[in-house]
Amino acid sequence: MPPPRQSVYRTKAYRVRQRSLFALAGLGLLLAGYGLGRWQDSPAPAVALPPAAAVTPSTPSAESPPPTEAPEPTVYPTLQAEAADDNVGAQPQDTEDEGGGQNLGWISDGDQLRFDDVDFGPVAATKLDVRVASDLEGGRMEIRLDQPDQPPIGTMKVTRTGGWQSWRTDQVDLTPTTGRHTVYLTFVREDDAEFVNLNWLQFVH
Numbered sequence: 001m002p003p004p005r006q007s008v009y010r011t012k013a014y015r016v017r018q019r020s021l022f023a024l025a026g027l028g029l030l031l032a033g034y035g036l037g038r039w040q041d042s043p044a045p046a047v048a049l050p051p052a053a054a055v056t057p058s059t060p061s062a063e064s065p066p067p068t069e070a071p072e073p074t075v076y077p078t079l080q081a082e083a084a085d086d087n088v089g090a091q092p093q094d095t096e097d098e099g100g101g102q103n104l105g106w107i108s109d110g111d112q113l114r115f116d117d118v119d120f121g122p123v124a125a126t127k128l129d130v131r132v133a134s135d136l137e138g139g140r141m142e143i144r145l146d147q148p149d150q151p152p153i154g155t156m157k158v159t160r161t162g163g164w165q166s167w168r169t170d171q172v173d174l175t176p177t178t179g180r181h182t183v184y185l186t187f188v189r190e191d192d193a194e195f196v197n198l199n200w201l202q203f204v205h
Contacts, residue, residue: 073205074121081198086114089187095199096165097131103199105164109139109189112148113198118183123205124176131199133167134158139189139196143174145181152186153177158196167199174203 081104082092089111095103104113128143137160142152154174161168189195 071122073123074119076120076125076203078200078202079115079118080200081113084113084185085116086112088112090198093197095167097133097167097199103131103133103197105197106194107187107196107198108192108194109187111187113185114148115183115185117180118203119180120177120203122178124178125203125205126174126176127204128154128156128172128174129202129204130156130170130172131167131201132156132158132170133161133164133197133199134195135160135162135164135166136193136195139187139193141196141198142186142188143172144184144186145177147182148184148186150184164197171204 080101081090082102084104087104090104090107090113092102093105095101097103130141136158139158141156141158143154143156144150144152154172156170156172185198185201187196
């Protein structure tokens, strides 16, 4: 049998190489597909978020109302006893107290003074200064608002000053009071003795 021709060997070798190339190409595609699938399954890299914008505190606008100012305390006038709007029982007399003028004397149990439309203002009055003279111990003066039978907002106990014209300023603590009121002074004693003289009074913050 004659040997095959050289062209036949070349043809077979060519086919073997071609098949090998196809196999390698298929293997390459298979590996490429596997790699692509692994890449898709892998988590995405973390992306840094931009920093949050700083919040600047807002400033009051030009239309904001100004802060509320504290009310001014009322300057209380001195109330002269003899100038009361109503006087029950007491009698005026010339005074020997500093400043001269008159005081009310011969005050006894049941007597009463009334001062109308006293303006205490928005800042409360808390005390009352009273110019008094007495030569007896005992009795009291009660301060009431709006009606003479209202509970007292303060009480002054009368003590001896050394004489009926020996004057002293006593201070009475009050329930804090604001606004406008009628002020009543009512006098109380266990007997009918005349027990105090009164010159003036002045409310105090």
